[in-house]
Structures are given as C-alpha cells and as structure tokens.
Amino acid sequence: xxxxxxxxxxxxxxxxxxTEAEPFHFDSGASIGPIDVAFETYGELNSERTxxxxxxxxxxxxxxxxxxxxxxxxxxxxxxxxxxxxxxxxTAKYFVVCSNILSGCYGTTGPATMNPVTMREYGTSFPVxxxxxxxxxxxxxxxxLGVERLQLVIGGSMGGMQVLEWAVxxxxxxxxxxPVATGASHTAWGIGLNEVARQAVFNDPAYMNGNYxxxxxxxxxxxxxxxxxxxxxxxxxxxxxRFQRERMRDGGGIGYFDLKNIFQVESYLHYQGVKLxxxxxxxxxxxxxxAMDLHDVARGRGKLGDVMSSIRAKTLCVGIxxxxxxxxxxxxxxxxxxxxxxxAEIQSIHGHDAFLIEFEQMNRLLISFIERTEEREK
Amino acid sequence: xxxxxxxxxxxxxxxxxxTEAEPFHFDSGASIGPIDVAFETYGELNSERTxxxxxxxxxxxxxxxxxxxxxxxxxxxxxxxxxxxxxxxxTAKYFVVCSNILSGCYGTTGPATMNPVTMREYGTSFPVxxxxxxxxxxxxxxxxLGVERLQLVIGGSMGGMQVLEWAVxxxxxxxxxxPVATGASHTAWGIGLNEVARQAVFNDPAYMNGNYxxxxxxxxxxxxxxxxxxxxxxxxxxxxxRFQRERMRDGGGIGYFDLKNIFQVESYLHYQGVKLxxxxxxxxxxxxxxAMDLHDVARGRGKLGDVMSSIRAKTLCVGIxxxxxxxxxxxxxxxxxxxxxxxAEIQSIHGHDAFLIEFEQMNRLLISFIERTEEREK
Numbered sequence: 001x002x003x004x005x006x007x008x009x010x011x012x013x014x015x016x017x018x019t020e021a022e023p024f025h026f027d028s029g030a031s032i033g034p035i036d037v038a039f040e041t042y043g044e045l046n047s048e049r050t051x052x053x054x055x056x057x058x059x060x061x062x063x064x065x066x067x068x069x070x071x072x073x074x075x076x077x078x079x080x081x082x083x084x085x086x087x088x089x090x091t092a093k094y095f096v097v098c099s100n101i102l103s104g105c106y107g108t109t110g111p112a113t114m115n116p117v118t119m120r121e122y123g124t125s126f127p128v129x130x131x132x133x134x135x136x137x138x139x140x141x142x143x144x145l146g147v148e149r150l151q152l153v154i155g156g157s158m159g160g161m162q163v164l165e166w167a168v169x170x171x172x173x174x175x176x177x178x179p180v181a182t183g184a185s186h187t188a189w190g191i192g193l194n195e196v197a198r199q200a201v202f203n204d205p206a207y208m209n210g211n212y213x214x215x216x217x218x219x220x221x222x223x224x225x226x227x228x229x230x231x232x233x234x235x236x237x238x239x240x241x242r243f244q245r246e247r248m249r250d251g252g253g254i255g256y257f258d259l260k261n262i263f264q265v266e267s268y269l270h271y272q273g274v275k276l277x278x279x280x281x282x283x284x285x286x287x288x289x290x291a292m293d294l295h296d297v298a299r300g301r302g303k304l305g306d307v308m309s310s311i312r313a314k315t316l317c318v319g320i321x322x323x324x325x326x327x328x329x330x331x332x333x334x335x336x337x338x339x340x341x342x343x344a345e346i347q348s349i350h351g352h353d354a355f356l357i358e359f360e361q362m363n364r365l366l367i368s369f370i371e372r373t374e375e376r377e378k
Numbered sequence: 379x380x381x382x383x384x385x386x387x388x389x390x391x392x393x394x395x396x397t398e399a400e401p402f403h404f405d406s407g408a409s410i411g412p413i414d415v416a417f418e419t420y421g422e423l424n425s426e427r428t429x430x431x432x433x434x435x436x437x438x439x440x441x442x443x444x445x446x447x448x449x450x451x452x453x454x455x456x457x458x459x460x461x462x463x464x465x466x467x468x469t470a471k472y473f474v475v476c477s478n479i480l481s482g483c484y485g486t487t488g489p490a491t492m493n494p495v496t497m498r499e500y501g502t503s504f505p506v507x508x509x510x511x512x513x514x515x516x517x518x519x520x521x522x523l524g525v526e527r528l529q530l531v532i533g534g535s536m537g538g539m540q541v542l543e544w545a546v547x548x549x550x551x552x553x554x555x556x557p558v559a560t561g562a563s564h565t566a567w568g569i570g571l572n573e574v575a576r577q578a579v580f581n582d583p584a585y586m587n588g589n590y591x592x593x594x595x596x597x598x599x600x601x602x603x604x605x606x607x608x609x610x611x612x613x614x615x616x617x618x619x620r621f622q623r624e625r626m627r628d629g630g631g632i633g634y635f636d637l638k639n640i641f642q643v644e645s646y647l648h649y650q651g652v653k654l655x656x657x658x659x660x661x662x663x664x665x666x667x668x669a670m671d672l673h674d675v676a677r678g679r680g681k682l683g684d685v686m687s688s689i690r691a692k693t694l695c696v697g698i699x700x701x702x703x704x705x706x707x708x709x710x711x712x713x714x715x716x717x718x719x720x721x722a723e724i725q726s727i728h729g730h731d732a733f734l735i736e737f738e739q740m741n742r743l744l745i746s747f748i749e750r751t752e753e754r755e756k
Contacts, residue, residue, distance in 0.1 A: 188617035188643040189609065195644045196605045203598045205583055220581045227574045228606060231567065236705070239566035245674060263671065265566040266573045293641065296623060324702060327614070 007068040007076075008084075014038050014107055017140045020116065024102075024137065030127035034116070037141050038063045038107020039099035042083060043091035049148040053089050054138065055079060055098040056155030056162035058356075059229075059288055060280055062106035065098035066091070081359030088366035094151060101162075102137045103129040103287045111283035112213065122283075124210035129287055131158070131295045135165045139173075149175060152370070153313075156180035156355035157326070158288065161295045167311040167338075168297050176373060177313040178366065180355045181326045184304060184334060185296035190325060193232050194289035197225035201282050210283050222282045223273030230272045235322040235351035239265055308337035315341035316369040318362075320354040344369070385446040385454075386462075392416050392485055395518045398494065402480075402515065408505035412494070415519050416441045416485025417477035420461060421469035427526040431467050432516065433457060433476040434533030434540035436734075437607075437666055438658055440484035443476035444469075459737030466744035472529060479540075480515045481507040481665045489661035490591065500661075502588035507665055509536070509673045513543045517551075527553060530748070531691075534558035534733035535704070536666065539673045545689040545716075546675050554751060555691040556744065558733045559704045562682060562712060563674035568703060571610050572667035575603035579660050588661050600660045601651030608650045613700040613729035617643055686715035693719035694747040696740075698732040720747070 016036050018024040023033030040063045045052065055065045057078070066083030068076050077098075083089045089096050100108035103126065111126040118125075142150070153166045153174055160182025167177040183190070201207055204221025212218055243265040298304040315338045319331030328345055335343040344365040348354035355362065394414050396402040401411030418441045423430065433443045435456070444461030446454050457476075461467045467474050478486035481504065489504040496503075520528070531544045531552055538560025545555040561568070579585055582599025590596055621643040676682040693716045697709030706723055713721035722743040726732035733740065 185623060187614060188621040188623065188641070189612075189614040191623075191641050192605075192609045192617060192643050192647055195641075195647060196602060196609065199598075199602050199605065200578060200581070203578070203581060203602060220577075224574060224577050224581060227570075227577065231570050231574065234567075236565060236567040236702075239570060243566040245563060245566065245569075263566070263569050263573075265570045269570055269573060324614075 007071055007073070009070060010040055010042060010067045011069060012038050012040050012063050012107060015141070015144060017137065017144060024133075026127040026133050027130040028128045032109075032115075032127060035102070035109040035137065036107070036113075037099050037102075037109075037137060038104075039097060039141060040064060040066070040077070041145070042066050042096040043094050045095040045146065049146050050151065051094050052142065052145075052147040052150050053094045053096045053152045053154065054142065054150055054166070055083070055089070055096060056138070056153065056159035056166075057098060057101065058155070058157040058159045059292070060276060060285075061159070062104070063098050063100040063108075064106070066096065078356060082362050082366065088363045088370070089152075089154070095147070097142065097145065097147070099138055099141050101134045101288070103134070103284060103291065105281035105284040108137075110281070111210065111287055112281040121213045123213070124283065124286075126283070126287065128294075129291050131161045131165050131291055132169065134291070135162050135169055138162070138166075139170065149173060152176040152178065154178040154180070154366075155182075156318075157182055157352065158292050158295075161186075161292065164297050167313045167315065168301075168307060171310060171312040174313040176370070177311070177315045178318060178369070179315070179331075179334065180318040181320050181323050181331065181352055182334075183295075183326055183330055184308065184337070185298065186292050186294075191293045193228065193325070194293055197228050198286050198289055200224035200228060201286055207282065210286075212282070217277055218282050219277045222277050222280065222285060223270070225285060226273045226276040227269040230269055232325045233351060233353045235324060235349055237322060237349045238351055241349060243268065305337060308334075309339060311338045311341075314373040316365070317341055317343050318346060318355070318365065319343065320346045320348055320350075320352060322349050322354070323352045325352045342369070385449055385451070387448055388418050388420060388445045389447060390416050390418050390441050390485060393519070393522060395515065395522060402511075404505040404511050405508040406506045410487075410493075410500075410505060413480070413487040413515065414485070414491075415477050415480075415487075415515060416482075417475060417519060418442060418444070418455070419523070420444050420474040421472050423473040423524065427524050428529065429472050430520065430523075430525040430528050431472045431474045431530045431532065432520065432528055432544070433461070433467070433474060434516070434531065434537035434544075435476060435479065436533070436535040436537045437670070438654060438663075439537070440482070441476050441478040441486075442484070444474065456734060460740050460744065466741045466748070467530075467532070473525070475520065475523065475525070477516055477519050479512045479666070481512070481662060481669065483659035483662040486515075488659070489588065489665055490659040499591045501591070502661065502664075504661070504665065506672075507669050509539045509543050509669055510547065512669070513540055513547055516540070516544075517548065527551060530554040530556065532556040532558070532744075533560075534696075535560060535730065536670050536673075539564075539670065542675050545691045545693065546679075546685060549688060549690040552691040554748070555689070555693045556696060556747070557693070557709075557712065558696040559698050559701050559709065559730055560712075561673075561704055561708055562686065562715070563676065564670050564672075569671045571606065571703070572671055575606050576664050576667055578602035578606060579664055585660065588664075590660070595655055596660050597655045600655050600658065600663060601648070603663060604651045604654040605647040608647055610703045611729055611731045613702060613727055615700060615727045616729055619727060621646065683715060686712075687717060689716045689719075692751040694743070695719055695721050696724060696733070696743065697721065698724045698726055698728075698730060700727050700732070701730045703730045722747070
C-alpha cells in the first residue's frame with residue numbers, strides 16, 4: 001500500500017433540525033417537520049468557533065463538496081478543486097461546511113421525502129421553497145454545529161443567491177462573502193429558461209402531477225430539462241471548440257442524412273440529460289428552479305440599493321467572462337451596490353459552468369481576497 | 379370610402395413545379411413529385427426580366443412577406459416594413475418574390491402534404507431536406523416566372539443561409555446578396571438548441587412518430603419547442619426591459635407563492651408557444667430545424683475560404699448588436715470571407731429577432747447598400 005494513493009474519505013452526515021413538534025416555517029406560511037439536513041464538514045472547528053467556511057451548492061449540487069465519500073470513488077466532491085489543505089478553502093485552517101439545500105434530493109428533506117402524516121412522498125404538496133428558507137435552515141445547522149461566526153460564505157449560481165441572502169439576513173454573523181456568477185434577483189431571461197425546463201418535466205406523461213414515486217421518474221422530461229439548461233451553462237465558443245460540426249459516425253454521402261448519424265453536440269446533450277435522471281429528483285428540479293425565480297434580495301425589504309448597502313461582510317463578487325446566464329457585467333454591478341466590495345473575473349470560454357471548472361483561477365482569486373481582507377484587519 | 383385606408387391586397391399563388399413524371403431530386407438522393415410551391419410577388423417584372431428581388435424566409439415564415447392577403451387582415455406580411463413603394467425593396471422599381479420553402483407548411487409541399495402514392499400525409503417519410511434543396515426549388519420558381527437575373531437576394535436567420543447558398547450555387551445569376559444574422563454553417567450551439575426543440579416535440583405522446591394528422595398536433599411539444607426558441611431569439615436585456623420581474627396578478631404576501639401568479643415572462647412564452655401551434659406543423663418544424671443543422675456551405679465543396687471566395691455577388695452582411703444566436707462578430711467574419719463584401723450592424727436590444735422589428739434601420743442600410751453598389755456600376 002502506497003500511502004500517497006490513499007484518499008481522504010469524508011462521509012455525508014445527517015441531522016434532524018426540526019421536528020413535528022417544532023416544525024420549520026417556510027416563507028410561504030406553510031410549516032412542516034421533521035426536517036433532516038444532510039451535510040459534510042472538512043477540517044476542525046477552532047476553540048473560538050470562528051473559523052467556519054460555509055459552501056452553498058448550485059441547482060443540482062449536493063453536500064458532497066470536497067474529498068471522497070469512499071475509497072472506491074473515482075471522482076471527488078464537486079468543489080474539491082478549491083477545498084483541502086493548501087487550497088483556497090484550506091481545511092488545515094478552516095472548518096468547511098456544506099449542506100444539501102432544503103427541498104433538495106441528496107439527504108435533506110424535500111419533495112421526495114416521505115410525509116410522516118400521509119406516509120407517502122410529499123411530491124407537490126411540499127411547500128414552495130425560497131432561497132431565504134434554505135439559508136434559515138443552513139443557519140440552524142451552523143448553530144447546531146456550534147459555529148459562532150462565518151469567516152466566509154461562498155457559492156456560485158444558485159449558491160451565490162444563498163450567499164447574498166446570508167450577507168443580508170445575518171450581517172453580524174458573516175465576515176466575508178463571495179457570490180459567484182449570480183444575481184441580486186433572478187432575471188426575466190433566467191425565469192424564462194427555468195420555465196421551459198419545468199414545462200419539459202410537466203409535459204412528460206410520467207410526471208403525473210408529481211406523484212411518480214411508485215411508477216418511476218419522468219425520465220424524458222427531466223432529461224430534456226437538463227439538456228436545455230446545459231446549453232445555457234456553457235458558451236457558444238466552448239461548444240464550437242469542443243464539438244465543431246463533428247458527427248458521431250460520419251458515413252459521408254448518404255450517411256450524411258442518416259438520422260442516427262447525429263452531431264456530437266446532440267449526443268453530448270442527450271448524455272448529460274440521461275446522467276441527471278439517474279441522480280436527481282424531478283420534483284426537486286421543479287421546486288429549486290422556482291426558488292431561483294423567486295429570488296430577489298429586495299423582496300419585502302425596500303429598495304435594492306438600500307438592501308445591498310446594509311451588507312457588512314467583506315465581499316468579493318466573481319464574474320465569468322463568457323457567462324451568458326449571469327453576465328460578468330452584472331457581477332460588476334453587484335460589487336458596486338455592496339459597500340467596499342471588490343470584483344474579480346474568471347477568464348474562461350466555458351460559460352457559466354466555469355466556476356466548477358477553472359479551479360486554478362478560483363484558488364488564486366480567493367486566496368488573494370482572503371489575504372487582502374486579513375491584512376486589512378491587522 | 380376614403381382611398382388612403384384601402385389596403386393593397388396580394389394573394390398567395392401556387393404553382394406545380396415538379397410532377398410525378400419529373401420529380402424533384404433531394405440532396406439526400408430521394409426524389410418526390412409532384413411538388414407545389416406557394417409564392418407571392420409584388421411589383422412588375424421589367425421587360426429585360428432583370429429587376430427581381432428574392433426574399434427568403436426564416437424558420438416559421440411564409441411566402442406572405444409584404445402587403446395584405448385580404449382587406450380584412452389587420453397585420454401585413456412579415457417583412458412589409460421593408461417591402462413596398464419607397465421602401466428598401468421598392469415595388470415601384472423591383473419585382474419582389476417570396477416563396478414558402480420546400481418542406482414548409484404554408485402551401486409548398488412538405489411533410490403535411492398528402493403523398494399521392496399512399497394517399498396519406500408524408501409525415502416522417504418526407505425526404506430529409508437541405509437549404510440547398512430549398513434554393514434549387516426557388517431557382518426553378520424564378521425560371522418559371524421568367525426571371526433572368528436577381529438584383530438582390532435577401533433573408534435573415536435561415537433565410538440568410540439560403541442567401542449564402544444562392545450566392546455560391548448561382549454566382550452568375552445573383553447581382554447582390556444580403557445575408558442577415560446567419561452563418562456559413564450552423565454552430566454547435568445552434569444545433570444544440572434545435573435538438574432540444576425537436577426533443578420537446580418528440581417527447582409529446584401526441585407526436586406518434588409524426589403520424590398525428592388524423593389525431594391532431596403534438597400541441598404541448600410544439601409549444602415548448604417554440605418557447606425554447608423564443609428565448610434564444612430575444613436578448614436578456616430585452617426580456618428585462620419588457621418584463622422585469624412583474625407578475626400576471628400580484629396578490630402580495632401569500633399570493634407571492636400562488637402558482638397561478640406567474641411571472642409575465644412565463645405568460646409571454648406560453649402565449650408564443652400556443653400561437654405557433656395554431657399556425658405551424660410540427661413535422662415541418664422538425665424538418666426545417668434539421669435543414670439548418672445540416673447547413674454548411676463548405677460541405678462537399680472544399681475549404682470554406684475557397685467556397686466563400688467564389689461568391690461574385692456584391693454582398694452586404696448584416697449583424698445585430700444583441701444577437702446571441704448568430705453573434706454580430708460572426709457576421710463581420712462572414713463579410714471578411716466574401717470578396718468585396720461590406721458589413722452593417724443593426725443596433726438593437728431585441729436580439730436575433732431584430733431583423734423582424736428594426737425596419738427603419740433595415741431600410742436605411744439596404745437603401746444605402748443598393749445606391750452604393752449601383753453607383754459602382756456606372
């Protein structure tokens with residue numbers, strides 16, 4: 001056994017944070033209990049309980065952000081590239097926490113969870129969920145873990161929406177905030193894209209108004225939703241670079257019109273669709289895209305400028321040069337609304353997904369931000 | 379009766395250009411007959427038969443490009459803004475022709491046409507169609523009309539693909555070419571978008587492999603395909619300007635979570651979807667999007683640069699500043715490949731659809747191009 005080949009294994013844990021007697025109250029007015037939350041932690045909480053970093057995941061993410069869940073795993077957590085000893089989210093120094101969001105399907109209570117009252121899955125009887133609901137559950141988890149202060153809260157896309165809500169909802173608790181490729185409210189274009197993805201799910205007869213748990217997922221609908229989303233997560237340039245107009249099997253001549261002789265980009269999208277169906281719940285997809293649509297830090301709080309001005313966390317807004325979904329110019333605009341915030345840009349042709357790909361740049365800009373803001377404190 | 383209120387009425391005509399005895403031969407090797415073509419003409423062909431302008435329509439367009447089909451029509455043809463006396467495509471001077479494309483559903487033979495052999499609609503037994511097929515049928519129509527030279531061929535989006543093929547296939551016939559918001563070949567991103575739209579149609583159980591003519595359209599699937607496409611035809615900025623985060627009916631409080639209380643952008647997309655279902659055939663949608671995917675002026679002709687160099691028409695490439703589907707930078711690139719071509723840009727926030735909206739700019743840049751190239755001749 002060669003020691004350097006061994007993997008750091010971190011298991012996903014689960015905790016019951018709300019019960020039937022003490023349920024969780026949603027923004028919508030609904031309340032349910034019990035609510036369980038799945039989470040992972042990396043590194044150790046210091047004795048002052050102030051070295052915590054919270055990682056917020058995006059639409060189809062999970063609590064498994066770093067390291068491996070078993071020795072057999074071939075692929076580490078989704079943000080392992082920036083989590084670990086010596087990396088930006090340095091586990092030698094910080095206590096890093098990531099939890100599956102409320103309404104999720106990776107261990108935290110959501111539409112696929114059994115309703116203890118009816119003894120059937122919630123399905124669409126699960127309460128409409130907001131980003132604020134997700135953040136309040138995360139706060140409860142950190143309280144339960146004994147965390148007294150967040151050194152940093154970070155997330156991309158819908159994770160970034162949570163970051164902004166954290167900074168607004170708990171200004172005294174959050175030392176630093178890093179929203180990546182996100183927005184203060186979801187745009188009309190973003191809502192449109194989410195709605196067509198949901199319609200793809202609803203149009204699948206297997207969806208049956210969300211009561212499909214006995215009969216099986218609306219596979220074709222969910223796959224199509226994912227295919228639509230994947231186009232918006234990448235950039236025209238990255239598709240051109242990767243696929244050009246290459247075929248799966250180019251027979252030339254008549255083969256050119258063989259319907260099975262599809263373009264590689266089509267095959268890629270189909271593959272991405274099928275892969276999501278294997279690992280994700282369709283109702284969660286519907287609920288979480290709606291949570292994104294409903295995201296608006298100004299909702300019920302007054303003017304956007306005033307709300308953003310109330311943020312006290314040291315903030316770094318991160319944009320991606322080729323992001324068509326959350327354009328870099330909007331990230332720069334966010335930074336201008338937050339007192340003392342700075343802006344950094346990931347240079348990439350990979351579009352919105354670059355925050356899950358460009359780890360070298362992510363590490364560099366995060367380490368620089370943390371060092372800079374630590375020096376300011378001295 | 380006040381004379382100024384009367385409308386110029388132009389009826390769509392129809393002609394049989396191929397017969398069972400003399401069928402049309404597709405690029406694919408298949409051949410069918412008869413083939414009828416629906417078309418409209420505006421203005422008069424001059425005695426030299428050299429004053430023709432051909433207008434090529436886009437994906438869901440028709441031969442009805444200008445004027446009115448009846449006194450009762452409230453809306454004129456789709457490009458009426460630039461067709462007519464004194465407009466860029468000046469019917470006092472030019473003989474303007476627009477025909478419904480091969481494989482279309484507005485009068486020209488396509489998948490919804492009855493196959494005279496089986497006495498059933500072709501459905502998916504209709505031959506795979508290419509842009510080149512469409513152009514060869516258009517050439518036949520112009521021959522039948524007695525046209526000896528095209529003063530100008532113009533079209534946007536898939537219409538622009540036809541324009542480029544015209545310039546390459548008939549270099550001695552085309553005096554001027556104006557491809558608008560298009561490409562020399564369809565991009566991987568464009569293919570991806572078309573494929574998700576087709577999948578939306580295929581996923582609808584009512585599609586039944588294209589044999590739905592007795593039972594009715596795959597309405598939900600075709601509507602969803604249109605919704606997906608509409609997002610790419612517009613721009614994030616135009617959606618923001620038009621819809622913001624406005625609701626259809628904002629009840630505030632609990633109403634905020636009322637699922638019927640949807641965002642205006644969602645309502646808009648649904649409306650666009652339903653509207654297309656009323657007027658368009660799902661199989662035609664599938665066939666024509668595939669024709670776009672297959673579009674590649676270099677296919678079977680050698681290097682792209684050499685093919686584009688062979689164009690002899692005076693060419694104006696037109697880009698749209700906010701086009702995310704066919705970016706302006708690609709239109710500029712097209713102009714660089716075509717000998718002597720110039721480039722003009724429509725400044726608009728409306729995205730790809732701007733060529734169907736910004737008529738004032740279209741008129742200005744077209745009139746300038748025609749005058750400039752006429753002077754060069756003197």
